[in-house]
Amino acid sequence: MRVQPLGVVLRIMGRKRRGRTAKKAGFWKRSSGWLFKLALVGLVVFAGLVIYLDAVVQEKFSGKRWAVPAKVFARPLELYAGQRLTKDDFLTELGALGYRNSESARVPGLVAVSGNRVDVHTRGFQFPEGVEPAQKVSVRFEGPQISAFSGAGDLVMARLEPLLIGGIYPAHNEDRVLIQLDQAPPYLVESLVAVEDREFFNHFGVSPKGILRAAYVNFTAGSVVQGGSTLTQQLVKNFYLTSDRSLIRKGTEAIMAVLLELHYPKEEILEAYLNEVFLGQDGQRAVHGFGLASQYYFAQPLRELQLHQVALLVGMVKGPSFYNPRRHPERSKARRDLVIQMMAEQGMISESIAQQAQARDLDVAARGRLADTNYPAFMDLIKRQLRDEYREEDLTSEGLRIFTSLDPLLQRKAERAVEGTLKRLGPAPGDVEMESAMVVTSAQTGEVLALVGGRNPQFSGFNRALDATRPIGSLIKPAIYLTALEQPQKYSLITPIDDSPITLDAEPGRTWTPQNYDRESHGLVPLHQALSRSYNQATVRLGMELGVPQVLKTVERMGVQHGWRPYPSMLLGSGAMTPLQVTDMYQTLANGGFNTPLRAIRSVLATDGEPLGRYPFAVQQRFDSATIYLMQEAMSRTMTEGTGRSAYNQISPTIRLAGKTGTTNDLRDSWFAGFSEDLLAVSWLGRDDNGQTRLTGATGALQVWAAFMREAHPVGLSPAPPESIQMAWIDVVTGLGSDPSCPDSVQVPFRTGYAPLPGPGCRPIINTEAVKEGASRVMDVIRDWLP
Amino acid sequence: MMTLRTGLLASSVLVLVGCAGSGGTVPVVDSSRAISNESLNAGAGMTPGQEQQSAPAESGVVVMIPDDAGGSRAIQSYPLDVQPSLQQRPSQDPQRSTATPSGGDSGSLQADEQLDGPVLALLTVARDQENRGDLTNASASLERAMRIAPREPQVLYRLAQVRLAQGDAAQAEQLAQRGLSYAGGRSTLQAGLWNLIAQARESQGNSAGAAEARQKARVTL
Structure with missing residues (x-):
């Protein structure tokens, strides 16, 4: 079909040339034959060239014209009444998407702000599961959430188009x-x-x-x-x-x-x-x-x-x-x-x-803003997964569209928390720069929302969130307490655990005497306190009672295949993990006992919109929801009265959080893993040369975590217990059943059927030991005042 | 498709008769009827106003089953704890504002356990996609609803149903289990979830487990 016009042209051109050559031949009779032959050869060569070029022109132009690298998108921002979103964050997202301010949002790409109300004309987008139309919507904000949403007719929700975060x-x-x-x-x-x-x-x-x-x-x-x-x-x-x-x-x-x-x-x-x-x-x-x-x-x-x-x-x-x-x-x-x-x-x-x-000004977008396609740590995670599943040339040339779970707003907050806290803490001993990594996931769905791979988030080098394998210290402890609480006939939150000095045979010929961080022993302490205060001696004793292999199996059930050997020192976290693995482990705690593989890719679409890959939500129940509820209770005490309590210097105390600090030998690694109802975040601080940092989990990583959570406006953990939990009043001192009218009685959750029976009445006598101890503490304080 | 529909119809009739021995009921809070062609173009987030007119006067769960004509009709309804949010969607005024502040103190429920505008809209979209045999996108829409209301057992119920239809019985069972862990105090929904678990176990060849799940469904009702 397409060759025909060329043939016509060649015939026309050929005729013209032939006509002219014939005329000239009349003038040059002697050399006519020679010249004619030369012209003919030239013509043939030219025609051949044209035919060749024509093939080249058509071949490239009619086929796939360009190799288009895969495009990677962030999550689309959902808009509906009740959505947790501040006005500032909304405007940040709109700015990153290149929306422009105007009097009224008449056409797609315009936004109009008046007070707490933001009108925006969305652009529309072809999502994997359907078309989002371009439309004008009106959003009202109240504090950290959308208080009202409206659009044409019955509209109850809308999506912005997803931010393009990079390509492959x-x-x-x-x-x-x-x-x-x-x-x-x-x-x-x-x-x-x-x-x-x-x-x-x-x-x-x-x-x-x-x-x-x-x-x-x-x-x-x-x-x-x-x-x-x-x-x-x-x-x-x-x-x-x-x-x-x-x-x-x-x-x-x-x-x-x-x-x-x-x-x-x-x-x-x-x-x-x-x-x-x-x-x-x-x-x-x-x-x-x-x-x-x-x-x-x-x-x-x-x-x-x-x-x-x-x-x-x-x-x-x-x-x-x-x-x-x-x-x-x-x-x-x-x-x-x-x-x-x-x-x-x-x-x-x-x-x-x-x-x-x-x-007009040039109006060129600033670089290094949210819009800048620069999320190296997260893109690294995406690419690793894609390269397992697709051929490199398909990724770089087929124009695939990859939809991910990255939340650019949370990413920015995580980066700022890391940068700001590291700046505040200053360098490690010896003026060595401290490094950091952070992983943020959706607590309920296991989607990776933000990932920071180092102190400079724009630098695409060593991705510590994925590759820094470090001892996890006390972050292991929830696995021990979880193993215990799975045996309700033996352990509850108030079971006394002995926090006194302990010496074990670690390896043949060597003994191990773990110390508490404050170098003191605390005697008999309730189980929840041993965890929330992160007492090492009580934890090791409990772990040995349960058996190290049992505990390590719990770690595997939580989601991390570690291959650790069952040494007693594993009970204090001598085993190493990456921040991403720690996230995997804690995801199961944050998610009611259901293990969810962490996911960052939602779907992959071919250039024509045909879905190539879907990564559906999948769960597997690994722990009973009642046991997890008890764990969350103990871990929330870490935040209110234990090693994590300084978080509430930055975060409103009305938000129920759960977490655990982790510190390794000689203060080399500082960890914190914690969650709200909606967000799980794991932060790590340490040095690339594995040297000392002078930081504990509480003074280092927790500060990053809290700085992030303060800005992320998390939803507090639900205090509503599942059906197989019963609340009972107990005496804080004796641990026996009590009555709400008694002094010193508190309400504690138990597995249904394992709560202590209501007590005989209030304790008649005052605990003299406690009074004495209190009095001597007062005397110590007074003594300090004296010269 | 036809056999599935017939199965749903048959099992739903069984429920009506009072025997909860077979799963398949759809305890989704939704009062929609056959979705017209116009509303197919409405896209996610649009709840066709027409739906509300077919809603019973008292808001509650209306279990829908598809009929042969491609539409669907209500076979069962019972009062449900999501009432507060539905009340804000009165049935007569199609131009009303559908904004539903979910942080309100309506009852003892968690805010995200109320089925309000967006979740309801997405469940409608998902059912629509499912009816067209588009299970992949139905699943995607339900996951979108799950991100908005992760603790809403009705979303998990629907997702489990879709997984079962997709042939992933193991995942259907897990999702239903997860739904159960959030369905405290909602006995009808619990029974529905147990029935779904029974179906999932049956198709995995676990008939003893299926019988046990059916027993639980009967007890919870």
């Missing part, structure tokens, strides 16, 4: 966001034609008139203002040819331009041009096409660009580096204004509109 590129690569011609904003095609190729809609691929005009314009302007190449020639040059500037290449370019015009309509050539043109360099990534350039320079979809922005991009075609608006704003503005001027001169816009546009 080979080492050196072209990147582009493919657009269709009808997605071009007003003036783009007009100004492009006006500046680059005025005769585009009239010529047949090359334009002698254009060349002449360019020569004239350049001559009168005294510099090269216009190029003589047509858009078609430019497309051919970029699309098919190398960039050497020989005459032969110029000739080939012209032939191919003509061939391209023969086969394809102007619109298709123009669309290809809009997608092909080189518009900047972003590190190792080459920015091609107006679609990506619009995102790269303005953080906005192309179709929303206004005249002054369009003119800027069109002006950059001539020299993307030379006119880079970020590096050379003045030069870039001069070029932009010239483009606008040319449009006015050619009557596309009025002089007053031109002046208005020229008065």
Whole structure:
């Protein structure tokens, strides 16, 4: 089909040439035969070249034209009444998506703010499971949540489009966001034609008139203002040819331009041009096409660009580096204004509109904002999983769309918590820089929401969240207490545990005498207190009673396959894990005893929208929900009265949280793992050389964690017990059943059927020991005051 | 599809007769009827106003079963603890504001256990997708609902149903178990979840476990 026009052209050209050759042969009778043969050979060679070039032109143009790297998206922000979202966070997200402020949100991409109300016209998006239409919605905020949501008719919820957070590129690569011609904003095609190729809609691929005009314009302007190449020639040059500037290449370019015009309509050539043109360099990534350039320079979809922005991009075609608006704003503005001027001169816009546009700022999006596609730690996690499941070339060239669970707002808060806290804490001993990592997941669904791989989150180096394997210290303890509480006939939250000195045979010939952090023993303590105060001697004694292999099995059931050997020292966390593994382990505690594989990818779509991979939510119950409830109770006491209580210096005490500190030998690693109803976060502080930090879990990692939680507005853990839990009043001193009317009685949850019977009445006598102890403490304080 | 529908119909009739021996009821708070072609285009988040008009005067659970005509009709309804949020969606005024503050102190329930606007809308979308045989997207919509209301056992119930239809009985059982852990005090829902577990165990060849689950369903009702 497509070959036919070429055949016609060749026949026409051939006839012309033959006619002319015959005439000339009359003049040169003697050499006629020779010349004719030479011309014929030339013709055949030329025809062969044309046929070859034609094949090249068609082959590349009709197939898949570009290798498009996979695009990775963050979670879309959901809007509905009751959603936990502050107005500031909402505006941050809108800013990152390139929404612009306006009086009223008339068209997609506009937002109008008045007081606590934000009107936004969403852009719409093709999600894996359906289309989200572009629509105007109104959102009201009250504190950390959306208090009212409304839209057209019965609308109860809407989604913003997801933020593009990165792509999967080979080492050196072209990147582009493919657009269709009808997605071009007003003036783009007009100004492009006006500046680059005025005769585009009239010529047949090359334009002698254009060349002449360019020569004239350049001559009168005294510099090269216009190029003589047509858009078609430019497309051919970029699309098919190398960039050497020989005459032969110029000739080939012209032939191919003509061939391209023969086969394809102007619109298709123009669309290809809009997608092909080189518009900047972003590190190792080459920015091609107006679609990506619009995102790269303005953080906005192309179709929303206004005249002054369009003119800027069109002006950059001539020299993307030379006119880079970020590096050379003045030069870039001069070029932009010239483009606008040319449009006015050619009557596309009025002089007053031109002046208005020229008065505008460049409006280029700042880099390093949320919009910047820079989430190296999270992208690393995504890529590792994808590379297990897809071929590299599919990832880098097939235009896959990958939807992830990253929450850019929480990511930003996690990064700030890490950076801010490390700055406040200062360097480790010896002026060594401290490092950090953080993982944040959705407590209920196991989705990874934020990931910080080091003190500088923009640096894509060693990803500590995934690769720093460190002893976990006391973070192991919940596994021990969980093993105990699974035996309700033997252990409850108030079972007395002996926190007195203990010596064990660690390895043959060596004994081990674990110490408490405060170097003191505390005698008999209730089980919950042994955990919340992180007493080592009580914990080791309990762990030995349960059996180390039993405890290590519990760790596996919690979700981490560790391969640890059952040494007693494992009971104090000499086994090592990565922050991500710790997250996996604590996920089961945060999630009511259900193990959920951590997930970061929600779905993978082919370029045509066909789903390639889905990563459905899956759970497996590993622990009884009543046992987990008791664990959460004990771990929430860590926060209110134990090692984690300084968190409430930063967080409202009305929010029920649960967690555990972890510190390793000689203060090398500082850990904290804790959760609310909706968020689980694990933070680690330490040194890459594994040296000392002078920090405990409480003075280091907990501070990062609390700084994050303060900003994340978590939902408190539900205090509502499951059905197999009963509450009972007990005497705090004796642990026996009591009555709410008695002094010193507290309500404690038990597994149904294992609560102590109601006591005989209130304890008649005052506990003299406790009074004595209190009195001597008072005396100590008074003694300190005396000189 | 037809056999599934017939099975649902048959088992639902059994429930009506008073024998809870077979699963398949759909304790989803939803008062919708056959979704028209226009409403198919409404997209997620849009609850067709028409639905509300078919709602019974007293809000409650209406168990829907698909009928042969492709629509669905109510076969069972009972009062339910999600009433507060439904009351804010009166049935007569289609132009009303559907904003439902969920932090309110309505009853003793956790805020996220109330089925309000978005979750209800997503369950409707999911059922629609399921009826069209699009289980993958039905699952995606239900997971979206789960992110909004992770402790809502009705969402987990629906997700378990979809998993069962997708042929993943093991996961269906686990999801139903998880639903149970959040369904304290909601006996009808518990019975439905146990019945679902029974079905899931049956298809995994565990008939003793299935019988045990059925027994539990009977006790909870």
